[in-house]
Amino acid sequence: MKLTGKVAAITGAARGIGKACAKRFLDDGVKVVISDVDADGLAATAAELARPDALRTVVGNVAKRADVDLLVATAVKEFGRLDIMVNNAGVARNQDILEISEQDFDEIIAINLKGAFFGVQAAAKQMIAQGGGGVIINMSSVNALLAIPTLATYAISKGGMKQLTSVAAVALAPHNIRVVAVGPGTILTDMVASAIYTSEDARKTVLSRTPAGRGGEPGEVASVVAFLASDDASYITGQTIYPDGGRLILNYTVPVKEK
Numbered sequence: 001m002k003l004t005g006k007v008a009a010i011t012g013a014a015r016g017i018g019k020a021c022a023k024r025f026l027d028d029g030v031k032v033v034i035s036d037v038d039a040d041g042l043a044a045t046a047a048e049l050a051r052p053d054a055l056r057t058v059v060g061n062v063a064k065r066a067d068v069d070l071l072v073a074t075a076v077k078e079f080g081r082l083d084i085m086v087n088n089a090g091v092a093r094n095q096d097i098l099e100i101s102e103q104d105f106d107e108i109i110a111i112n113l114k115g116a117f118f119g120v121q122a123a124a125k126q127m128i129a130q131g132g133g134g135v136i137i138n139m140s141s142v143n144a145l146l147a148i149p150t151l152a153t154y155a156i157s158k159g160g161m162k163q164l165t166s167v168a169a170v171a172l173a174p175h176n177i178r179v180v181a182v183g184p185g186t187i188l189t190d191m192v193a194s195a196i197y198t199s200e201d202a203r204k205t206v207l208s209r210t211p212a213g214r215g216g217e218p219g220e221v222a223s224v225v226a227f228l229a230s231d232d233a234s235y236i237t238g239q240t241i242y243p244d245g246g247r248l249i250l251n252y253t254v255p256v257k258e259k
Helices: 016-027 039-049 065-079 102-130 149-175 190-195 200-208 218-229
Strands: 007-010 031-036 055-059 084-087 134-139 177-182
Touching: 007 016, 007 065, 016 031, 016 039, 016 084, 016 218, 031 039, 031 065, 039 055, 055 065, 065 102, 084 102, 084 218, 102 134, 102 149, 102 177, 134 149, 134 218, 149 177, 177 218
Parallel strands: 007 031, 007 084, 031 055, 084 134, 134 177
Antiparallel strands: none
8 A cells, every 4th residue: 555656667577576576566556567578478477467557568678778768768658657666687697707708798787787777877867857756676686795606797797786776876865766775585586497596406505505494485575675665665775685584694504404
């Protein structure tokens, strides 16, 4: 009820955390525009959520400024304004650091960091023009702080995301725009399946570092996003909140208990 009537835009929302955020916002009375480079996946998500009264889709690549601008413009055209921007689109590749090519590096940074920067800019310009402030939420990761060498490009991009969130929060505070980030631990998404849970041993290693003893669900991250988007979080800006099952507080491994 606290978000009823708001308008949100979410990138990378064909599946996973972005999709969960769209569902949560719709359930909370928010009008939502979702985007993704995967046109078929985006259409499938829209059909599954089944909210033609409150949901629109835009196919686009966040690495292209024009596509991010189109997402924001669609929110304004369809629903009159933009109150919440979730820069969620991201990719990860499991690679030996010595084998990362220039193309690999550029592609990850373009999607994960440059795309979020474009999202901050486009959303902020609209929020300033319409007045009344707003909230920009960047999807970071525990890898902004942790050093996992096989996820080097992903970790580097999320380290940059931490500073993007900080500097944008300071720059946009005079306009009543809050900029925050969410840094999930291991969440059970397609990206985790392809880049992190690459084997049973890899899965057990991750769980040995997670006090909660399990991977998180996308909806658990969406709950944090919904809180940060609401006035309940009105005094939080420039911070990254980490729903990680205790990952960051652990300085030793714990036994894995199979259920």
